[in-house]
Amino acid sequence: MEKIALVSDSTCDLSDEFIKAYDVKILNLKIIYKDKEYIDRVNITPQQVYDNLKIEVPHTSLPSLDDMHKLLYKLEEEGYTHVIAISISAGLSGTYNTLKLAASEHTNLNITVFDSKSLTLGCGAIVINCGKMIKSGKKYNEIVSALPLIRDNISVYYIVDTLEYLIKGGRIGKVSGTFGQLLNIKPIISINKEGVYYTYAKARGKKQAKNKLIEIIKEKLNIAKSKVWVMHGGAYEECKKFYASLKNIPNITYLGFGDISPVAGVHTGPGLIGVVIEKEQFI
Template structure:
């Protein structure tokens, strides 16, 4: 039986323990903060990032992962794997997949399959975990890739941000949608399906969280789901949202993720979201 490596990027925001458990490997995004250059979750950790973000008037920027970085990762993984399945942040919000594809085109030591998750953070984590578990259960490269695509096609990803200024500044959302969040206490509710779009708004954080859960529950229509709750430095809010989800939906499995610096740069502290997919999509 072939040994398949699962490779994703750090926007999946999975804790190291979870990645180690499922033999998931990552490549880090690049972050520029003033004169300082960092690798996401390598020499810029989540706790340090949010502490500095709250104080520093300079807003960091990010850059896509380059072809040489992917080539280096492929070389390392090929030493003790027979194939590599790469699952990445949506091409609708990042050009990272282009670097992966360019590297794969020149790499001939083992087969490399690349999947566009059409998502990021919790959505990307769920797609990656499903593929990793398929590999653990004996799936071939093609079978694991099919699982990843099926989960990506059935994802529901919605989130609430405190402000749209980070998304707007980074070009991740249209200019008109910026004004959804300019009124006092209005919290924008957004979706991630290839790209980011505004879908609703609510006055105040508590109402926004209830509306967020209501939207997702309506989408899954009573189906049993696997869910990821993700947050930017607001763990208590994430717990509250998970509890609301458990009241409104049939959640068979759940994980909670704290957004790494590369995502926190674009959404800001206070963001909370839900990613999920119906388990039946893999039947």
């Protein structure tokens, strides 16, 4: 008899409601200041990170090997036979590779560590789909086989107020980033098939960038009905208006709203508006 555990990390940005509904075990990343270390989404909020960025830009750290081993031993004790762990993109964090290393030492469990090649609810949407399949009684091998197709149907796009924090974190080239800021160019950033950031489109100024983001959403919805999540990073009021502007667009089967984790906020800075689009499919 299979007993399947579902694991992800805190950058998946799932609400407590989804985490509880699908019994997702969360490995928390860490935010490290000079004088204190915080646990992502446990004892620090995204807003606290944004409020402090002008004073200090902290470092971020993936869950420790010890955290991973403790969780896997606990799952063994609780009688789980199989584990599906879905992580933030290996192209953006060392979490995936560290999880693979930890998993290799737990031979009593059948473990799949799956690279979402995404982040925030791009990863979270895969977790939700996986949770639904576990709950419906699908077998481990069937679920694992379905994950690549689910991943291929999910896309992430976002804009930021400033490129300053992406430049500092090495997520975008210093020369192109500085040039873009001088011209008030707002790139629409996405994630490619390798799971790393790239510039999907460009716009002059935030207003045009938001309009471009809506165009991208409509293009995707013209191809297939989709779920859409709107995410913000330190831009609640602005993002609520953006969210409201999507409500009457045809072919949206679900419209969600949330914020990105403090760990992601360190690298993007305040003012982020993003969307995750999941093309509908039947599993």
